[in-house]
Amino acid sequence: MNALKQELKENIIEQLNLEEFTVEDIDNDDALFGDGLGLDSIDALELIVMLDKDYGIKLTDPEKSKEIFQSINVLAEYITEHRTK
Amino acid sequence: MAAEWDGKSRGTVFGFKVFVFFIKNFGIRAAYALMHLPIPYFCLFSRKNVRGLFYYFRKRKHYSWFQSSLNIYKGYYQFGQTLVDRIAIQSGLRDKYTYEFDGIENLKETLALNKGGILISAHVGNFEMAQYFFNDLDEEANISIVITDQDHENIKEYVSSVINRKQDNFIIVKDDMSHIFEINAALTQNKMVCISGDRYMDVAKTIEASLLGKQAKFPVGPFLLATRLEVPVLFVYVMREPKRHYHLYARKVAVTRRDASGLLTKYTQSLEEILNQYPLQWFNFYDFWDDID
Numbered sequence: 001m002n003a004l005k006q007e008l009k010e011n012i013i014e015q016l017n018l019e020e021f022t023v024e025d026i027d028n029d030d031a032l033f034g035d036g037l038g039l040d041s042i043d044a045l046e047l048i049v050m051l052d053k054d055y056g057i058k059l060t061d062p063e064k065s066k067e068i069f070q071s072i073n074v075l076a077e078y079i080t081e082h083r084t085k
Numbered sequence: 086m087a088a089e090w091d092g093k094s095r096g097t098v099f100g101f102k103v104f105v106f107f108i109k110n111f112g113i114r115a116a117y118a119l120m121h122l123p124i125p126y127f128c129l130f131s132r133k134n135v136r137g138l139f140y141y142f143r144k145r146k147h148y149s150w151f152q153s154s155l156n157i158y159k160g161y162y163q164f165g166q167t168l169v170d171r172i173a174i175q176s177g178l179r180d181k182y183t184y185e186f187d188g189i190e191n192l193k194e195t196l197a198l199n200k201g202g203i204l205i206s207a208h209v210g211n212f213e214m215a216q217y218f219f220n221d222l223d224e225e226a227n228i229s230i231v232i233t234d235q236d237h238e239n240i241k242e243y244v245s246s247v248i249n250r251k252q253d254n255f256i257i258v259k260d261d262m263s264h265i266f267e268i269n270a271a272l273t274q275n276k277m278v279c280i281s282g283d284r285y286m287d288v289a290k291t292i293e294a295s296l297l298g299k300q301a302k303f304p305v306g307p308f309l310l311a312t313r314l315e316v317p318v319l320f321v322y323v324m325r326e327p328k329r330h331y332h333l334y335a336r337k338v339a340v341t342r343r344d345a346s347g348l349l350t351k352y353t354q355s356l357e358e359i360l361n362q363y364p365l366q367w368f369n370f371y372d373f374w375d376d377i378d
Contacts (some may be wrong), residue, residue: 014156017343045265049314052273060270062263 005076015050016043028073036071044069056084106256108173113181113329116173120165127161134370140377145297146364160365167211167325167366174217181329186218188335192277195337197318201272202317204228204279204335205307207356208368210324211331214280216254218323218333229271231256231264231307258306272316279321280307282352283369292346295351297360301374308352310347315342320355324363334359 009023012032016039030036033044047069051057057079059065068078107116128135128233132370135157142153142160173181207214216228232255256267256278271278282303291302311318322334341347360367 041262041265042306043314044262045269045310046313048266048269060266062261062266065266066262 001076001080004079005072008072008076008079011050012037015046026072027084028076029071032069032075033073039069051079054085055079055082057082066081104169104172105176106285108169108178110178111215113173113178114170116169117166120162120169122123124161124165125237128157131370133372136377137369137371137373138301138351138367140374141297141367141369142364144376145299145374146360156365160367163325163365164368167368170325170329170331171211171213173213179217183328183330184218185330185332187333189218189333190335191319191335191337192219195277195319196275198317199275200316201275202319203272203307203311203314204277204319204321205282205311205338206279206321207281207283208360209356209362210322210366210368212279212281212321212323214323214331215321215333218331219277227254227271227274228277228279229254229256229267229269231258231278247326268310272314280310282307282349283356283373292349294346294349294353296374297357299374299376303328303349305345308348312340312345312348313341320352322359324359324366 005028006023009026012018012026013021013023018037021037032047033039039047040066044065048059048065051059059068068075103119104116107119138157138160139153142148142156143150146153148156171180192202204215206215215229219228256271258264258265268278284304290305292305292308293300293302295301318338319339320334320336320338324332324334326332338348338351338355
């Protein structure tokens, strides 16, 4: 699980080009959108594409996704339960 | 005066009903002729739009005062014609028009990649006609048009007032970000997602670039999407030509990842080329450059 969280942070930083952040800067409980990392809707789209590509998870429900993208902790838990690759 | 579009289209529903009646009973030419009736009304009472259009012709295209005034009328008339054409084609009169598929191979190549594609268009010509070109191209080819909620309310109103048409090809931009999922779903199904690159609502984040020699604001969303999703990007316009002829332009664009402003510059250059060829078909009837006192 910790390895997955680490991997997620690295991927998010790389994928979303968050140059000002390092893995250490992102707390497992930090909000990804809004006040936390301050990601926007296009970042969300990139994350959705990433989840599909890397873990075979297809997100289609906006409400559900809001919950999943709450924090690294929630996201990692969801991936562990639902990943197909 | 704010430069963003105020989201209102004057007299749309009533106008459409009249057009449909005329087209069906008296033909397309009669409907064109009918367009001369509301234009003086617009010229007199739609001051804001007239000023926006005059500014475009006089300051941006550098026509004389007289030519600019004349072009306001001509521009409105062409806009009216595009509305008539759209209704005529939607109500089954497709054969009354001729079509030119310029750059259609770019669309075919894009479809063959099976990654979907982002089409960036503008409020010039008659973009809504693009889907009829696409139907010819391939039965599978499908476009989804990304529009704002306000646009959608207007379209819903008039479309349902005149024709029974399925509206599942619209993706509506909403606060809950549901449009993000729809865009993603459309791309995975190899659909073309079409976004207008030139008009923004006051809520949208904007990015500046020069168009016709003067800085203007553009919505940042379409350019961010197109430079970050690693799907093919094309500029697409459907322009009206004399004798009921429509000319589709589909141009492939080389995109540098994350370079939204670079893509915007290419977009404004391509838009300028189109406006040089079709100066009357600029249909952003407002203070686009935010330069009118």
